[in-house]
Amino acid sequence: MNIxxxxxxxxxxxxxGATLIRAYTSSLTQPKSNLHVSLNDMLFRGLGFSIxxxxxxxxxxxxxxxxxxxxxxxxxxxxxKDIKDSDKNIGIFFRQFSFYVLLTVAMSWLFAKTxxxxxxxxxxxxxxxxLSAQNYWYILFKGRYIENQGMDLKTIDFIFIDVLTxxxxxxxxxxxxxxxxxxxxxxxxxxxxxxxxRELIKDPENEGRKKIGPPVAVPGDVFVIPAKNILNINVSYxxxxxxxxxxxxxxx
Numbered sequence: 001m002n003i004x005x006x007x008x009x010x011x012x013x014x015x016x017g018a019t020l021i022r023a024y025t026s027s028l029t030q031p032k033s034n035l036h037v038s039l040n041d042m043l044f045r046g047l048g049f050s051i052x053x054x055x056x057x058x059x060x061x062x063x064x065x066x067x068x069x070x071x072x073x074x075x076x077x078x079x080x081k082d083i084k085d086s087d088k089n090i091g092i093f094f095r096q097f098s099f100y101v102l103l104t105v106a107m108s109w110l111f112a113k114t115x116x117x118x119x120x121x122x123x124x125x126x127x128x129x130x131l132s133a134q135n136y137w138y139i140l141f142k143g144r145y146i147e148n149q150g151m152d153l154k155t156i157d158f159i160f161i162d163v164l165t166x167x168x169x170x171x172x173x174x175x176x177x178x179x180x181x182x183x184x185x186x187x188x189x190x191x192x193x194x195x196x197x198r199e200l201i202k203d204p205e206n207e208g209r210k211k212i213g214p215p216v217a218v219p220g221d222v223f224v225i226p227a228k229n230i231l232n233i234n235v236s237y238x239x240x241x242x243x244x245x246x247x248x249x250x251x252x
Contacts, residue, residue, distance in 0.1 A: 006077060009097075013101075015101060015105055016049070016053040016105050017042075017049035017051075017053060018039070018046040019105045019112070021046045023109045023113050032137075033135060034182055035132075035185075036182035061100075119133065123144075126147075135185065137178060137180050137187050143156050155239050158175070158238050159175040160173070160175070160235075160236040161173065161174075161192060161234060162234040163232070164232040165229045168199060169200075170197070170199075171197055172198070173194045175192055176193050189225060189226045189227055190224075192223050193221060195217070196216065196217055200212060201213045
């Protein structure tokens, strides 16, 4: 029997678990939130999920629909042994097996997407390590970090950042966008507007120390800072002006 057929069947059996992981760690509407997981990692990391999914699928087929599963034929195909069954029965088996795999893959995708949305809405993915469905930079730059601190993301008007670069300059402005490399799992650059630059200069009153110079406006609509030049980032979540004014009026 062709060994390639045996490998193909094993991969198909592992596919539901890999699909579950892929659906959970990816987003169709927020591409920058994705976590990159290679195909091999998805297959082997999803092996346990595949076993649980197939156990549930077998129970449903046998006890709910009363269908008989030909374990001996499946074993012979996986082991690469000569099949004693007729070609007609093998054809029927492959059609049923293909439909079963497609059904389990679809159910795995639906279950993972539902679980992902539920965990994101309840912020439960912050509480258990390993359940995070989004990369670190997305959580930080989209404001999800403050939701874990008990703040409402809807009250945030914009995100203001101060970036210290390896040139000794501090660039401050409103965060407009960023680029994230999924394959390398690293930040590539950030894009800010309304930029002000401040330099670290020597403080004559404190020898050996530096102080921040006066801000200087940087011309241009947006300013791009490569991540390789960034030493530190300070992130501020600025609340809506209306809410701040209301709080001040109530206090007065």
